[in-house]
Amino acid sequence: MKGRAEGETRTVPGHPALTRILRQHIRDEQLKPGDLLFQGESGGILAGSVIRRAWRGARKAVLPPHVFESPTGRRVYDNRHTRLTKWLNDGIPPAQVAEWAGNSVAVLLATYARCVDGQLPDLKRRLEAAGDLPEAPGAG
Template identity: 90%
Template sequence: MPGHPALTRILRQHIADEQLQPGDLLFQGEFGGILAGSVIRRAWRSARKAVLPPHVFESPTGRRVYDDRNTRLTQWLNDSIPPAQVAEWAGSSVAVLLATYARCIDGQLPDLKRRLEVAGDLPEAEAEASGAG
């Protein structure tokens, strides 16, 4: 999934410094294996606590590492990024993406109505309800 450019630079530098090859672990556990879930959770919690205001830290927002992915995908859909592009970035199909996130899309209706009005395609009942008829 695309990341912030500053984070991407840090990760690329880490990969270069460690001379990692495809299939190598980006971050290794104490004995060279996969990091334990408890280590990842502690690091995630510490990072959230360090950068978030207390009310956001205590909220469910980003509580789990995977929540960040959900938040990002939802934000992209709400920002009108085409679902096909979001699905590609997420490594998912459009069908799975929309089945999972369609109920999270919010705030686009006024813009969609405006675009339909401009195109002259707003259904008459919708035009009347929006004051355009």
């Protein structure tokens, strides 16, 4: 991964159902630490063209035609943007999202701050629940 030292890893949460599928794949293939999760024909890195064809086929199989033809999820990498945006919109603190994404908070917010939506009503409720402001000195 760009910007990371050889062998450096980070923990990123995954959906439990997808995690079960990946763990089963690892068991079925008897993969060991350091093995590629998905290998190309000769055992090396899977070709980008293969990944793109598989992704296009999967999208076509499950999406209505108007969504398939839209830019939504057109590239595999779009899933990263969707996930980071969802985490931010779900109220996960930007520092945590940045850590999971392998970005700095500054890079994360420069890219995704305008994508955060729908939190204003909750933020207003939280401000109200925080209580009244203290009396100013000398007031009253």
